[in-house]
Amino acid sequence: MKATVIATFFGVFLTCTYTAKEATKKTKKAKLYVPQIDCDVKAGKIINPEFIAKCPPGCQDVKHRVYGTDIYASFSSVCNAAIHSGIIDNTGGKVLVQKVAGHSGYRGSFSNGVRSLSLPRWRESFLVSEGKPRKGVTYPSTLEYSSSKSTAVKSEPNKPEQDLKGTKSADPANTSEKASDQGDTARKEHQTTPVLTPATEMATTTPTPTTTTTEPSTTVPQPTTTPAAPRTTAAPAKARPGLHRGRDMGSSSVHPAYASVVAAAARQVQAAQGRGQNTGTQHQEPVATFQRAASSPVHLAMEIDSWKPGLSLFDTGFSSKEELNPKPLESISQGNQNCKVDLSFLMDGSWSIGKRRFQLQKRFLGNMAQALGIGSAGPLMGIVQYGDDPSTEFNLKTYANSKDLRNAIEKIQQKGGLSNVGKALSFVNKNFFLDANGNRGGAPNVVVVMVDGWPTDRVEEASRLARESGINIFFVTVEAAAQSEKQNVIEPNFVDKAVCRTSGFYSINVPSWFSLHKVVQPLVKRVCDTERLACSKTCLNAADIGFVIDGSSSVGTGNFRTVLQFVANISKEFEISDTDTRIGAVQYTYEQRLEFSFDKYSTKQDVLNAIKRISYWSGGTSTGAAISYASEQLFSKSKPNKRKIMILITDGRSYDDVSVPAMAAHQNGVIAYSIGVAWAAPDELEAIASDPAKEHSFFVDDFDNLYRYVNQLIQNICTEFNSQPRN
Numbered sequence: 001m002k003a004t005v006i007a008t009f010f011g012v013f014l015t016c017t018y019t020a021k022e023a024t025k026k027t028k029k030a031k032l033y034v035p036q037i038d039c040d041v042k043a044g045k046i047i048n049p050e051f052i053a054k055c056p057p058g059c060q061d062v063k064h065r066v067y068g069t070d071i072y073a074s075f076s077s078v079c080n081a082a083i084h085s086g087i088i089d090n091t092g093g094k095v096l097v098q099k100v101a102g103h104s105g106y107r108g109s110f111s112n113g114v115r116s117l118s119l120p121r122w123r124e125s126f127l128v129s130e131g132k133p134r135k136g137v138t139y140p141s142t143l144e145y146s147s148s149k150s151t152a153v154k155s156e157p158n159k160p161e162q163d164l165k166g167t168k169s170a171d172p173a174n175t176s177e178k179a180s181d182q183g184d185t186a187r188k189e190h191q192t193t194p195v196l197t198p199a200t201e202m203a204t205t206t207p208t209p210t211t212t213t214t215e216p217s218t219t220v221p222q223p224t225t226t227p228a229a230p231r232t233t234a235a236p237a238k239a240r241p242g243l244h245r246g247r248d249m250g251s252s253s254v255h256p257a258y259a260s261v262v263a264a265a266a267r268q269v270q271a272a273q274g275r276g277q278n279t280g281t282q283h284q285e286p287v288a289t290f291q292r293a294a295s296s297p298v299h300l301a302m303e304i305d306s307w308k309p310g311l312s313l314f315d316t317g318f319s320s321k322e323e324l325n326p327k328p329l330e331s332i333s334q335g336n337q338n339c340k341v342d343l344s345f346l347m348d349g350s351w352s353i354g355k356r357r358f359q360l361q362k363r364f365l366g367n368m369a370q371a372l373g374i375g376s377a378g379p380l381m382g383i384v385q386y387g388d389d390p391s392t393e394f395n396l397k398t399y400a401n402s403k404d405l406r407n408a409i410e411k412i413q414q415k416g417g418l419s420n421v422g423k424a425l426s427f428v429n430k431n432f433f434l435d436a437n438g439n440r441g442g443a444p445n446v447v448v449v450m451v452d453g454w455p456t457d458r459v460e461e462a463s464r465l466a467r468e469s470g471i472n473i474f475f476v477t478v479e480a481a482a483q484s485e486k487q488n489v490i491e492p493n494f495v496d497k498a499v500c501r502t503s504g505f506y507s508i509n510v511p512s513w514f515s516l517h518k519v520v521q522p523l524v525k526r527v528c529d530t531e532r533l534a535c536s537k538t539c540l541n542a543a544d545i546g547f548v549i550d551g552s553s554s555v556g557t558g559n560f561r562t563v564l565q566f567v568a569n570i571s572k573e574f575e576i577s578d579t580d581t582r583i584g585a586v587q588y589t590y591e592q593r594l595e596f597s598f599d600k601y602s603t604k605q606d607v608l609n610a611i612k613r614i615s616y617w618s619g620g621t622s623t624g625a626a627i628s629y630a631s632e633q634l635f636s637k638s639k640p641n642k643r644k645i646m647i648l649i650t651d652g653r654s655y656d657d658v659s660v661p662a663m664a665a666h667q668n669g670v671i672a673y674s675i676g677v678a679w680a681a682p683d684e685l686e687a688i689a690s691d692p693a694k695e696h697s698f699f700v701d702d703f704d705n706l707y708r709y710v711n712q713l714i715q716n717i718c719t720e721f722n723s724q725p726r727n
Helices: 002-027 078-085 172-177 182-192 256-274 286-290 297-306 351-372 402-410 421-431 460-468 483-488 494-498 513-527 557-571 604-612 623-633 659-667 682-688 703-723
Strands: 050-055 071-073 093-103 122-130 342-348 380-386 391-394 445-452 471-478 507-510 543-550 582-588 592-596 643-650 670-677 697-700
Touching: 050 078, 071 093, 078 093, 078 122, 342 351, 342 421, 351 380, 351 402, 351 445, 351 513, 380 421, 421 445, 421 460, 421 471, 445 513, 460 471, 460 494, 471 494, 471 513, 494 507, 507 513, 543 557, 543 623, 557 604, 557 643, 557 703, 582 604, 582 623, 592 623, 623 643, 623 659, 623 682, 643 703, 659 670, 659 682, 670 682, 670 703, 682 697, 697 703
Parallel strands: 342 380, 342 445, 445 471, 471 507, 543 582, 543 643, 643 670, 670 697
Antiparallel strands: 050 093, 071 122, 093 122, 380 391, 582 592
């Protein structure tokens, strides 16, 4: 009997032990799945604020550009930045990426076989480190890309789908239970839950709110394989204080940009129900999902980029004044294909304009929309209204034909406040011309500023920064200050300081709001004249260009004058002033001489006269020493927001080494072009030139043929400049 009891007890013990082990296995965390990215993927294209990704082999390539050292601009290739920092090598590997705030300058350097470039400023940065998860951080198994509503990442081979964390099969309620509060839940779902793809139809049904206390039921979105655009039916939501509310929240087709927003809200409500919480009508507003919660600095860094101050609640850039569920446009027009520009009107909503003149301004903007011929292949137009603070009424992709745009303009309400034009220009420069807001890249960016009287803040600096970002600025001023009022103007001649040329092309003054209709056609003609939009060619007005000129004995007096003519021909193509492009020059033999510095001359004519006065020196050829001298005497004094461009002209082999001084210049952000004549050494020209050398070095057999490369050189400078990120 005793033996039987012991045997029974031992059997029960073994059974319990086995059961406990099996339970432990089931509760083990799923193995972290690391998504793979391509070599050309830039950090800024990935929405997730912190993630681990696997880089493939072969990413160490100059075409995958990197900007910065240790901390990188988000326009950089993730994988090549990781190679540059030494986290991985060219065989690939796992990388931990953390988004941080933007910087005012990024220093280029050469490290681990990768040359990173310098950049004046960028809105977002990132750090790379060894691809190991940090304690307490949940990492996404799929990465969300800003270029589409959802992006499927490459799967690593032999990885079963059930091992993935955060896939569509994961229970949102389980995810929610791990969060300490509702804000954490929202953040966790934003990071880990895949967004709907155009090939997946998701339906979310929410009952219309009533005065009863019955809890509404929410249907959990179920994916289907029907190839249709995402559709969502959302109920009106009571807006919380401080949050904007859509005007029309009834059942309608949701804009694709909002599909993921409403779906995430539905998942949150369902998760709350799973915990037995009360989910009354007042708790199911979609915007509640995006309340900011206390979070890590990395997450805050993401918010800096995604949730711009003054923008709407949505990353897409739609104004908070727009409907959450906008009705589909009646038609999408091709538009005037002879006027492909991306256009923003800065609308004066200050109290000084008054209600009647505000209506006249709206009528003018409606007439402009009609005259421009808005359409997907022609001009696109958005409006920012300013007063004390600016806000986007609608962006470039909100309306695709003139009729819908005119109707929307009629509904705009006046903001009131001061006339802070400078603040509005800064806002547009940083927030308006983004891919998410419909910026097309290939179309010139144009801003037309409407001003009643004069601004109540300074505009010069904000305008200069906007122009250097590639924005063409036009001013339409109405009823300028009377003589007795000029003492109240903060910045006299503010228009001349704001536009890139004072020829009158970029500014129109109208004596009265009642005669504003007369300038519709002249303004349309100007903004559509893309050949004359010189401010969009920022390569011509945002650089410090230093010429390093060989004055050795082999050049000779006659050929030296030909070289100076070549220098003058290049210089006169640029917009020269204190705030635009600046020119400096160094002549060298065995020794070096600073002919004139960047801050010496501020007009084009003064620069051309100074070039003409340079006297021929004669002597030996120490090109390496000349590069070092130019770096110290010219480019070390360059402005931080200017591109540093060195153009070196030589006719022979150097007596000293050129590669080390050239590399030092490159690492300090100098973009070097080398022009060799006659007996110049091709290997030295390539060593002096920036990568890729074939686009930065030229050779001619005779001084008289130098003129043939003026246009080619300027074209290469502009092509490279336009390939840089627009901030």
